[in-house]
Amino acid sequence: MSSPIAGVLQLIALIAALALAYRPLGDYMAKVYSSEKHYAPEKWIYKVIGANPAAEMRWPAYLRGVLAFSAVSVLFLYLLQRVQGSLPGSLGFSSIDPDQAFNTAASFVANTNWQSYYGEQAMGHVVQTGGLAVQNFLSAAVGMAVAVALVRGFARSRTGELGNFWADLVRGTVRILLPISVIGAIVLVACGAIQNLSGIHQVGQFMGGTQEWNGGAVASQEAIKELGTNGGGYFNANSAHPFENPNPLSNLFEIFLILLIPFALTRTFGRMVGSLKQGYAILGAMAVIWIGFTALMMWTEFAHRGPAFEIAGGAMEGKETRFGIAGSSIFAVATTLTSTGAVNSFHSSYTGFGGGITMLGMQLGEIAPGGVGSGLYGMLIMAIIAVFIAGLMVGRTPEYLGKKIGTRQIKFAACYILITPALVLGFTAVAMALPTPGNSMTNTGAHGFSEILYAYTSGANNNGSAFAGLNADTQWFNTTIGIAMLLGRFLPIVFVLALAGSLAEQKPVPETAGTLRTDKPLYAGLLVGTILIITGLTYFPALALGPLAEGLAS
Numbered sequence: 001m002s003s004p005i006a007g008v009l010q011l012i013a014l015i016a017a018l019a020l021a022y023r024p025l026g027d028y029m030a031k032v033y034s035s036e037k038h039y040a041p042e043k044w045i046y047k048v049i050g051a052n053p054a055a056e057m058r059w060p061a062y063l064r065g066v067l068a069f070s071a072v073s074v075l076f077l078y079l080l081q082r083v084q085g086s087l088p089g090s091l092g093f094s095s096i097d098p099d100q101a102f103n104t105a106a107s108f109v110a111n112t113n114w115q116s117y118y119g120e121q122a123m124g125h126v127v128q129t130g131g132l133a134v135q136n137f138l139s140a141a142v143g144m145a146v147a148v149a150l151v152r153g154f155a156r157s158r159t160g161e162l163g164n165f166w167a168d169l170v171r172g173t174v175r176i177l178l179p180i181s182v183i184g185a186i187v188l189v190a191c192g193a194i195q196n197l198s199g200i201h202q203v204g205q206f207m208g209g210t211q212e213w214n215g216g217a218v219a220s221q222e223a224i225k226e227l228g229t230n231g232g233g234y235f236n237a238n239s240a241h242p243f244e245n246p247n248p249l250s251n252l253f254e255i256f257l258i259l260l261i262p263f264a265l266t267r268t269f270g271r272m273v274g275s276l277k278q279g280y281a282i283l284g285a286m287a288v289i290w291i292g293f294t295a296l297m298m299w300t301e302f303a304h305r306g307p308a309f310e311i312a313g314g315a316m317e318g319k320e321t322r323f324g325i326a327g328s329s330i331f332a333v334a335t336t337l338t339s340t341g342a343v344n345s346f347h348s349s350y351t352g353f354g355g356g357i358t359m360l361g362m363q364l365g366e367i368a369p370g371g372v373g374s375g376l377y378g379m380l381i382m383a384i385i386a387v388f389i390a391g392l393m394v395g396r397t398p399e400y401l402g403k404k405i406g407t408r409q410i411k412f413a414a415c416y417i418l419i420t421p422a423l424v425l426g427f428t429a430v431a432m433a434l435p436t437p438g439n440s441m442t443n444t445g446a447h448g449f450s451e452i453l454y455a456y457t458s459g460a461n462n463n464g465s466a467f468a469g470l471n472a473d474t475q476w477f478n479t480t481i482g483i484a485m486l487l488g489r490f491l492p493i494v495f496v497l498a499l500a501g502s503l504a505e506q507k508p509v510p511e512t513a514g515t516l517r518t519d520k521p522l523y524a525g526l527l528v529g530t531i532l533i534i535t536g537l538t539y540f541p542a543l544a545l546g547p548l549a550e551g552l553a554s
Helices: 003-034 040-049 059-082 098-109 125-155 165-191 218-227 248-273 276-303 307-312 324-337 352-363 374-394 407-433 445-460 475-504 521-545 547-553
Strands: 200-206 209-214
Touching: 003 165, 003 248, 003 276, 003 324, 040 165, 059 098, 059 125, 059 165, 059 475, 098 125, 098 475, 125 165, 125 218, 125 248, 125 374, 125 475, 165 218, 165 248, 218 248, 248 276, 248 324, 248 374, 276 324, 276 352, 276 374, 276 521, 324 352, 352 445, 352 521, 352 547, 374 407, 374 475, 374 521, 407 445, 407 475, 407 521, 445 475, 445 521, 445 547, 521 547
Parallel strands: none
Antiparallel strands: 200 209
């Protein structure tokens, strides 16, 4: 069987598994976020944090909850790293330097999981399990809570109330992320991923030196790393490491975990707004982009010409032989079209066009299907932009789900889509203009530029993957990428919640013969076109200097 055929079969199996889980999980999440019942463990949590889960919040209060909780999380994780050398279970590792501790704390709280360190050589068991793994759950739950608040903005009317942040946070963690992660960890252990709390031990001689490995609670962290679209690996090689991702079966299962909740949330959206067809339209737009990017990636990696490529059957440089080109390509697209950032191959070694596809996936805003929660609210922002454009074309006041899209709503949506490009292009320009950041580039020319463009694209879009050739463990990159991650995560959330509040206050507009049907394939196509055009106009000049120039020259 040829590798391309194997890739197609893997893709079919993945789609079938996602289709089977779509309806039950989507409906279950809708029930979770609509329920008025509180389980005993949840009541204990509310009592400890002093929250009243029954109290409704307007968008400013909801936002304060998000920002306050995230600020405390950043501070806690920062301090945990700074005192690691004094903690039991540190495996003898020293405390983390201030700039790297800030970068890592910002990274994991912002659901980015950018790592400028070797996990197996820097973080002990306490920081890994008590700090990083905990934030994998909580940062994902925050994203889901914000998405649900926006959905309530569409579903509710004549009220500014969007639910309760603390209830949404706890329910998302306890009822959704935790049980699925337990099952996922068991599956990964069965596939061969390790799960222990052992220390550092010697495993043999390697090129005249001693080779050592440390164990860890890898399978449990791997499960929530993928399920919560986090991406931070226990080991520096991430999901290319056999302890994290042992074989092709575990590889396909991890891709399934990455895509599971983001796709299923479209069903949750449809159920909560009272129209499953609206959810299907959003799902269709996401699926078209995801399948298109996957097919394009496999084509670029299989079809690249040259003696070395022909002997290997394609562009195998930087890819694990356990997974091959197909398994690596599907994983790379899934992780960059979501905010996961996990890697089972090194994107820097992809072909010029292949590296550009991973970069473009992030620059779309990671909305196909996007991160846990962030993908849905990002796509709904683009849906509002598409409705507005359609309204301009026919001279009608745009409406979406019975809500008028006026000046105020468009301002919020426009601010949302402008923040991330401003961060990416601004930081990239400054880094290229200054003499010191350029010293971190392993390569020169177009590929060297791509390393820096990719780094800020990954950070500001809360992805976390890297082009591998860039030495990002410097004060400049730790600080600026950390700032980009925080601003790229929380500034858009401000405008999402403000938009949700303005929509919830509106009176529903009755549907007429002139109302644009947003549950039809025509609208889904308009939505896909809007996404690609806006991204293309924004990032094309930068892409032309990096991956496009490299691809055309090869």
